[in-house]
Amino acid sequence: MTDSTKTxxxxxxxxxxxxxxxxxxxxxxxxxxxxxxxVTVAVNNRKSSVFSGEERVDLIKECIRHKSWxxxxxxxxxxxxxxxxxxxxxxxxxxxxxxxxxxxxxEFRMALTNRRLAPEIDTVFLMPDEQLTFISASIVKEIAYxxxxxxxxxxxxxxxxxxxxxxxxxxxxx
Ligand code: PNS
Numbered sequence: 001m002t003d004s005t006k007t008x009x010x011x012x013x014x015x016x017x018x019x020x021x022x023x024x025x026x027x028x029x030x031x032x033x034x035x036x037x038x039v040t041v042a043v044n045n046r047k048s049s050v051f052s053g054e055e056r057v058d059l060i061k062e063c064i065r066h067k068s069w070x071x072x073x074x075x076x077x078x079x080x081x082x083x084x085x086x087x088x089x090x091x092x093x094x095x096x097x098x099x100x101x102x103x104x105x106x107e108f109r110m111a112l113t114n115r116r117l118a119p120e121i122d123t124v125f126l127m128p129d130e131q132l133t134f135i136s137a138s139i140v141k142e143i144a145y146x147x148x149x150x151x152x153x154x155x156x157x158x159x160x161x162x163x164x165x166x167x168x169x170x171x172x173x174x
Contacts, residue, residue: 053077
């Protein structure tokens, strides 16, 4: 395969618990740079999450169903080391978002760790639209828990899923 015929693929890994407008903005940017992107939902049983891996995968698929670039995207869950998953998919690029300088230290450490473990794999950093840089899945969960307005943070299907999760949880707690 010559360079010009190579398919440019990338993994876009994260917890996505849940996916936000920030992630979707990054995914759209990545879709302009790569032919194929595997959104890789990390499932870590040592970390608690609001949504199961399967739920996160389904929610992401629902969010991108109507996007013009959806055919470039695959969504999969994985458990284990990211570089092992990348190797099974034969992908050499990881895409991560950096929202602000405070993200950078953690991202830098993770990228170098991954490169030490798998020198053939590199990490590419993308910045989201500056209007979205303050959005994080944890902030979204906090707003949802206290019944705040989620419209500018996540698409409707995610807001609905969060509301239903937290109302179940509050019912159990009461
Ligand atoms: O959305 P997040 O929580 O910032 O994503 C972090 C994630 C899932 C990409 C990272 O924790 C990860 O790659 N986990 C898989 C385990 C792994 O490969 N760790 C080594 C890299 S330090």
